[in-house]
Amino acid sequence: MRKNLPHYTRFVFFKVIANLKSESSRNYLSYLWWIIEPLLQMVLFYLVFGVLLRRGTENFVVFLMTGLIPWLWFNKSLNHGMNSIQQGKGLMMQVHIPKIIFPSVSIFQNAIKQTVVMLLLLIFLFFAGVSPSFSWLTLPALFATEFLMITCCTFALALVVPFLPDLRVIIPFFLQALMFGSGVFYSLDMISPDKRELFYILNPMANLLANYRAVLLEHRLPNWTAMGIISLVSFCLTAFLCQVAHRLDRVYPRVV
């Protein structure tokens, strides 16, 4: 009965599905919320920016959506995931469980929901007059890059928060700052090209969002080098964080 990696992988898989089931069974409309919630969000932004403010016509709504939806995934994943080890308190006092499982479950849960939202975004774009193109086929690559980035950031936060609970208060603020710095609401074209390079290195999120827009709106291919570097760095950091979590596995039950 040795506990091992395949066993825990199956556990994470089963737990993610169970959590999604559990979450949706709490509401009357259950799974419909996966569609209704993002749809409402889209309608709201359409009304505010497309109808009320009439800012830069329909194009602005499309521009906003393509940045906002990937951003919200990142934002939600981090906000949910950073408390996950803390919330696993009851469980980790009863059985020995690798603590990295807690943020992993939270990350996969959000990723599955995001695939639905992404499909809705494509449908929205189609109806908003953006013609589908072959560049859309590279979207999974961007999705994977963002997934790795989310995993790395969520692991880091989830591992630190039990030791520094005060971070829970300050992190939403930093996330908001990051949102304003990533060009969700505006185009980064206003920054001169030579400085933009540096900016993209400092803020991979801005780079990622610009690539989402290039692929979805401008029918261009993503910047493979940039995406590759972000993925690789995220992956290495994630592997390192897994090691850290393993080392601290018997410490967390004492600090949470």
Place this chain on the structure above:
Amino acid sequence: MSSAAPLISVRNVGVRYRVNRNPFRKRYYDALKNISFDLYPGDSLGIVGRNGAGKTTMLRLLSGIIAPDSGYIDFADITTSLLSLQVGFDPELSGRDNAILSGMLLGFPMKTIESNLDTIFAFSELTDFIDKPVKFYSAGMRARLGFSITLGLSPDVLLIDEVLGVGDIDFRKKSMEVMKEKLLSDQTIVLVSHSAATVKELCNRAVWIKNGVSKMEGDAVTVVNAYEQDLLRHAKK
């Protein structure tokens, strides 16, 4: 029994918890100060002590949930499992899903659990509720399901934290019988309890922990009698 090599050797183990978050004035609480004992194959070892003596901390050490701060524990390449009830139950999920999740957390392969589901639900007398969310179960029903999941558990060392009183009288009798069966078999067991009678009845050896120190180790009746005398002495004061 003491002729064989011990499965677990606990030597001068201490555990201290931080009790504040001020980084400049750290305060600690020593849950365990100096604990030593041996666990031999086939033993049913009782750990007795008053509330707050450090019994639960001791179980967490033995189950590998935490590591000691001082001293060491020597595990002879064995698996230990805490007989916990309702591990990770999600009230919104069905009994079936909870049984699978809980069983996996206890280390059972998914297939084993799925093939045992009928037995689990039959033993817990919940066959009609298998697909109902656990939130509709009574507390007793939940406890019965939890207990039944752990039944098939047979690690090298089974750790029990006073769970013998589960559910109503009938079910308690049934679970008691199963527990006794395990205790009489070769299964090595550590039972934590503050009830002297339980330990005397079910264990052959015992350790008495007082204020985080192992006061006495040996034959269950002898140790428990000493523990009871100590309790009486304190009661008189």
